[in-house]
Amino acid sequence: MDTRAISPEPSPWLPFESRRRARDEKREAVLRTAVQLFLEQGYHRATLNGVAERLNITKPALYNYFRSKEDILFECWSIGQERVEDRISETDAMPGSGLLKLRNIVGTYAGIMASAFGASLVRFNVSDLSEPNRKVTLAGKRRIDRAFRGYIRQGIADGSIEPCDIKLTAFAILGALNWIGHWYKPDGDLTPDQIAEDFSVRLTAGLAKRPQKKKARKPA
Amino acid sequence: MDTRAISPEPSPWLPFESRRRARDEKREAVLRTAVQLFLEQGYHRATLNGVAERLNITKPALYNYFRSKEDILFECWSIGQERVEDRISETDAMPGSGLLKLRNIVGTYAGIMASAFGASLVRFNVSDLSEPNRKVTLAGKRRIDRAFRGYIRQGIADGSIEPCDIKLTAFAILGALNWIGHWYKPDGDLTPDQIAEDFSVRLTAGLAKRPQKKKARKPA
DNA sequence: ACTTTTTCTTACCCTTAGGTAATATATTCA
DNA sequence: TGAATATATTACCTAAGGGTAAGAAAAAGT
Numbered sequence: 001m002d003t004r005a006i007s008p009e010p011s012p013w014l015p016f017e018s019r020r021r022a023r024d025e026k027r028e029a030v031l032r033t034a035v036q037l038f039l040e041q042g043y044h045r046a047t048l049n050g051v052a053e054r055l056n057i058t059k060p061a062l063y064n065y066f067r068s069k070e071d072i073l074f075e076c077w078s079i080g081q082e083r084v085e086d087r088i089s090e091t092d093a094m095p096g097s098g099l100l101k102l103r104n105i106v107g108t109y110a111g112i113m114a115s116a117f118g119a120s121l122v123r124f125n126v127s128d129l130s131e132p133n134r135k136v137t138l139a140g141k142r143r144i145d146r147a148f149r150g151y152i153r154q155g156i157a158d159g160s161i162e163p164c165d166i167k168l169t170a171f172a173i174l175g176a177l178n179w180i181g182h183w184y185k186p187d188g189d190l191t192p193d194q195i196a197e198d199f200s201v202r203l204t205a206g207l208a209k210r211p212q213k214k215k216a217r218k219p220a
Numbered sequence: 221m222d223t224r225a226i227s228p229e230p231s232p233w234l235p236f237e238s239r240r241r242a243r244d245e246k247r248e249a250v251l252r253t254a255v256q257l258f259l260e261q262g263y264h265r266a267t268l269n270g271v272a273e274r275l276n277i278t279k280p281a282l283y284n285y286f287r288s289k290e291d292i293l294f295e296c297w298s299i300g301q302e303r304v305e306d307r308i309s310e311t312d313a314m315p316g317s318g319l320l321k322l323r324n325i326v327g328t329y330a331g332i333m334a335s336a337f338g339a340s341l342v343r344f345n346v347s348d349l350s351e352p353n354r355k356v357t358l359a360g361k362r363r364i365d366r367a368f369r370g371y372i373r374q375g376i377a378d379g380s381i382e383p384c385d386i387k388l389t390a391f392a393i394l395g396a397l398n399w400i401g402h403w404y405k406p407d408g409d410l411t412p413d414q415i416a417e418d419f420s421v422r423l424t425a426g427l428a429k430r431p432q433k434k435k436a437r438k439p440a
Numbered sequence: 441a442c443t444t445t446t447t448c449t450t451a452c453c454c455t456t457a458g459g460t461a462a463t464a465t466a467t468t469c470a
Numbered sequence: 471t472g473a474a475t476a477t478a479t480t481a482c483c484t485a486a487g488g489g490t491a492a493g494a495a496a497a498a499g500t
Contacts (some may be wrong), residue, residue, distance in 0.1 A: 019446090042347045042348060047488085048488070049487075057448070058449055059449095059487090059488085060490080064446085064448075069487095125262040127260070128264075128265065168410075171400075172399075172419065172422055175397070176392040176393070176395035176396045179398055180391075202392055206422070267457060267458085279459085280478075281479080288458080289457095
């Protein structure tokens with residue numbers, strides 16, 4: 001769109017903003033390429049030269065956008081984490097039973113795990129991060145744990161979920177979900193949506209409270 | 221123990237064997253220390269100097285027992301893999317329904333995952349291995365997948381397991397199990413046995429074939 | 441067109457850690 | 471005790487790769 005023809009007095013801010021945008025686009029391109037390479041080869045075997053090469057630039061150019069390799073790693077993790085936390089916020093604000101919320105987060109989380117930034121949440125090693133960044137990631141992991149446990153706890157309270165060991169249940173569900181980040185391949189025969197739909201049912205089916213017979217035994 | 225005083229005619233093989241044993245013990249000590257350090261710090265951040273230091277020796281001494289760092293990594297993986305495959309063989313030979321076999325392997329697998337060599341199956345990066353070794357590990361992972369799917373398939377065939385998507389079911393169960401290798405801490409409040417017992421029920425509860433509604437069999 | 445700022449490249453530094461050579465020290469065995 | 475073997479140490483090499491300095495090239499602003 002050529003704004004000069006429409007607006008005779010272009011704001012001096014526009015070029016600045018467009019420059020900012022271009023910069024951010026390049027930054028994101030670096031992150032996309034980096035996370036891809038980190039996943040393919042592992043963080044340590046992947047080199048910044050390799051990242052730069054894929055972008056048709058040279059290594060030092062990367063340092064216009066990031067302060068260090070670890071910085072890139074941490075940002076990749078942050079993007080994945082933010083996606084998850086956004087969905088958790090949405091789910092928290094959702095009306096409905098704990099079981100419903102759990103089903104919702106399981107499905108969306110599965111979808112995220114099938115993306116590169118999502119997989120980076122479980123494929124990267126926290127000990128490759130600096131102490132401050134490591135603390136941030138560990139706190140993030142705890143928040144995810146807490147969210148899942150919260151939905152289960154709510155479900156038990158509102159009667160939608162059969163009473164169970166909350167901690168182990170959350171571990172089991174999160175394990176099944178996180179494992180997606182290890183086995184999912186974009187060129188496979190399963191789409192993220194299929195996985196999300198299946199897992200949202202599969203991982204919660206055993207938890208739903210069944211209609212009370214005289215003696216309710218084990219959950220389905 | 222001074223064998224010379226007891227046996228007047230000592231076989232020339234005995235010293236040799238005892239030396240072999242001592243050697244193997246040292247080898248295993250290296251592996252135990254190495255796997256521990258690899259898990260604590262990650263393969264790349266952990267150094268052979270660090271491994272040697274914990275053993276009160278120096279780095280080159282390690283090369284009396286292993287040809288390279290990668291060699292050590294691969295052996296750690298192999299030990300974990302062997303433990304799993306042993307249990308799979310046992311389970312294969314077991315009598316009983318597919319569901320029973322699945323419960324059995326889930327429990328034992330959970331226990332293995334709560335050990336250092338077991339965790340090494342999921343905490344280490346295949347791309348840190350040489351091409352031949354990587355092929356071996358990938359083949360190993362496939363064998364585990366195949367075993368789990370086999371039990372599920374058998375269970376469906378013999379009527380102990382409700383028909384389901386075999387592949388996704390196996391992924392979900394293996395994910396929950398493998399995740400143990402990431403969260404289990406020996407100093408936590410859960411013992412491997414507790415986890416094994418819980419998971420063997422938890423991860424299979426949703427699969428068991430329920431009494432058919434047609435026949436209206438009320439639970440006693 | 442000229443200046444300034446941003447972005448990128450070439451050339452380089454330098455630490456780290458895996459691996460090796462030469463050699464010393466135990467240990468075994470006769 | 472002395473030769474042979476096994477095992478460990480000291481000292482060193484070397485490649486790889488993260489990171490930096492100086493300056494060229496491109497873009498923006500005037």
